[in-house]
Structure formats: C-alpha cells, structure tokens
Amino acid sequence: MIPLLLKEVEGMGCAVEAERDKLKLLDPRPITDEIRSLLRKHKPEILKMFEREKLAKQHGWIAFPYGEAFEKQISRDTSVFIFLEDDGTYTVWRATWSDGAAPVKESTIIERVDFETALERANNYVQWFQNNRWIQKKG
Incomplete structure (x- = not known):
C-alpha cells in the first residue's frame, strides 16, 4: 500500500x-x-x-525506492537482497550471476519476517559469507 x-x-x-x-x-x-x-x-x-531505509543504509545496504527492496553486493558476482512482500513481510534472498541475466545459484535465507529480523539475518549472512571467503582464501 x-x-x-x-x-x-x-x-x-x-x-x-x-x-x-x-x-x-x-x-x-x-x-x-x-x-x-x-x-x-x-x-x-x-x-x-x-x-x-536509514537503518539499512547505515549497515551499507542500497535502498530501492519506497522500501520495496534493499541490496548488498558481497562479491563481484553475488548479492543479497531484502524484498518487501505483498503482505508487508520481508524475504532475504541471495543470488550469484555468471555472464547471464539469470542467476546461476540462488537461495532464500529467510522469508516472510518483519524488517528487523530480515535485516539482522541478512547482515549475519553477509558476515558469515565474508568470513567464509576469507578462510577459503587463507587456506
């Protein structure tokens, strides 16, 4: 609405x-x-x-107009999104692209939760992803 x-x-x-x-x-x-x-x-x-929007931006997210979505790029070809659903809840989704318009790998992290829960889970995933990549590069 x-x-x-x-x-x-x-x-x-x-x-x-x-x-x-x-x-x-x-x-x-x-x-x-x-x-x-x-x-x-x-x-x-x-x-x-x-x-x-202000809170998401403070955590480094790009805010799409009207709070409909937020995005954070976590690698050259992977982004995490927080989408506003029609029922007012939020879904966190991540996708990886490779030269094409459609993602080659995607997954839902959490769906149909309040914004605060979605942002927390999305930030936790970003942190996990960055730590995991650092460990893989180091090892």
Whole structure:
C-alpha cells in the first residue's frame, strides 16, 4: 500500500520525505484531497519506511525506492537482497550471476519476517559469507 501511494504522489510531480516526525512534500505540486488524506492516514507507516531505509543504509545496504527492496553486493558476482512482500513481510534472498541475466545459484535465507529480523539475518549472512571467503582464501 505505502509504495503504491508514494508512487502515485510521485506521479503527481511531488516527492515525500521525512523530517523528524513529519512528512514533507518536496517540489509540491497540487495533490488531491484524497491523496493528502491517505498520506495523513498512513503517516506512521511512511515514517517507519523511512526509518528502515536509514537503518539499512547505515549497515551499507542500497535502498530501492519506497522500501520495496534493499541490496548488498558481497562479491563481484553475488548479492543479497531484502524484498518487501505483498503482505508487508520481508524475504532475504541471495543470488550469484555468471555472464547471464539469470542467476546461476540462488537461495532464500529467510522469508516472510518483519524488517528487523530480515535485516539482522541478512547482515549475519553477509558476515558469515565474508568470513567464509576469507578462510577459503587463507587456506
């Protein structure tokens, strides 16, 4: 719901950002009363989305727009992703590519959990992966 609402606002020529505990319209163009009402109604969830983006970025993740996904590249050809599911939960997935558009190896690390759990598990996997690679290179 939140990503769709923010995309609709963007389509009207505006962007939304968090300023402490408030929502701020950037380059405000006229928006409908219905959209303004929806922004007010979903303000806590929108602010939470911005908090999640900030937290993920602090841990080195790239945030896709509207909190729909986060990515961290952990090697030249491997990335870990945190995806927002339609039901509001998150799934952590990792994939390895080799010259093609489709991954040659992929796995789900955890699925349909809250954001904090997903970020923690994703960070733990990244740490494990980096430690494992260091041990393999050393040995």
